[in-house]
Amino acid sequence: MSQEHRYKVGMYQRVSAVGATPFDRLATMYTGALRLAQQGLKAANAGRPADAKVKSERLAAVIRRLDMCLDFRLAPELCRNLSRLYSHLQHRLSDPVTGHSADAFSESLKILETLWDGFQTAEHQSQR
Numbered sequence: 001m002s003q004e005h006r007y008k009v010g011m012y013q014r015v016s017a018v019g020a021t022p023f024d025r026l027a028t029m030y031t032g033a034l035r036l037a038q039q040g041l042k043a044a045n046a047g048r049p050a051d052a053k054v055k056s057e058r059l060a061a062v063i064r065r066l067d068m069c070l071d072f073r074l075a076p077e078l079c080r081n082l083s084r085l086y087s088h089l090q091h092r093l094s095d096p097v098t099g100h101s102a103d104a105f106s107e108s109l110k111i112l113e114t115l116w117d118g119f120q121t122a123e124h125q126s127q128r
Contacts, residue, residue: 023123026069030116033062037112041105052100059108060093085111 020028040055067086070079089108093099 023119026066026119029062029066029069030112030119033059033066033112034109034116036062037105037109040100041102041109044100044102044105049100052105056093056100056104059105060090060099063089063093063108082115085115 036055036059040052040059043049043051043055063086067083067090070083072079089111092104092107095104098104
């Protein structure tokens with residue numbers, strides 16, 4: 001990626017982060033994580049371990065960011081449980097032997113989809 005393109009992407013991300021609601025920021029991270037998990041699963045199933053490894057590393061980075069965004073003051077028990085789950089996923093994806101396997105991506109995808117469904121439901125219920 002060229003330096004100019006990287007700068008433009010970075011500026012777009014900063015502007016989006018400042019102008020977005022917390023749910024919008026969460027949605028961006030979750031949809032990105034889900035996309036990376038699907039791409040990683042596809043690469044692993046297609047026998048492209050190098051591509052799967054890159055997706056695994058990027059997915060682990062997004063999950064780290066999700067973990068860092070938890071606000072323990074608002075819901076300490078929920079955040080503690082989410083943090084444990086995020087840590088599990090990060091360790092699973094970082095394993096040098098199985099971290100970029102189809103099983104690791106399938107597990108990550110299943111957990112992330114379940115969490116995302118829960119967050120969407122909670123957001124819709126809070127808007128009523």
